[in-house]
Amino acid sequence: MPHVERIRQEAPASFGPEEIARQAAQGWKLVAVEWERELPESEGAAPAPEEVPFGLQAVPETARLEPNPTEQEILFLIMELTIQDGPYSAIAEELNHRGYRTRQGMKWTPISVFQMLPRLIEVGPRIFATQEWQERRARLARMTGT
Numbered sequence: 001m002p003h004v005e006r007i008r009q010e011a012p013a014s015f016g017p018e019e020i021a022r023q024a025a026q027g028w029k030l031v032a033v034e035w036e037r038e039l040p041e042s043e044g045a046a047p048a049p050e051e052v053p054f055g056l057q058a059v060p061e062t063a064r065l066e067p068n069p070t071e072q073e074i075l076f077l078i079m080e081l082t083i084q085d086g087p088y089s090a091i092a093e094e095l096n097h098r099g100y101r102t103r104q105g106m107k108w109t110p111i112s113v114f115q116m117l118p119r120l121i122e123v124g125p126r127i128f129a130t131q132e133w134q135e136r137r138a139r140l141a142r143m144t145g146t
Helices: 017-025 069-083 088-097 110-114 117-128 131-144
Strands: 056-059 064-067
Touching (some): 064 069, 069 088, 069 117, 069 131, 088 110
Antiparallel strands (some): 056 064
């Protein structure tokens, strides 16, 4: 595969067909154009919507968040396997083996599991307080003999 060099430059005031032809003569190929403009305050863009935290889903009718059962199970499983000192690769493998996918529909990787750690830290106290976690913990204790 050939090496590709890319540069980004500010558009000169004289940008037009002549500038494109000059760059093309030097072997460059136009691959993208980026446009921007300032908007008056009255047309200011609405703030970007925040991403719904993993484990929750938005209810369109009420604009409220509610638990997403599949993502909740993924969080519980990642927490359980992390406590068992499983490496991220083994956790990703187990999630994939059980048919779980990331929000983007991709297979889990050690990196995608690692990226869930801040969310686990955030929801950990709530997970540990659930009856489901108490049952999982008892099952883990029986499996490990502790």
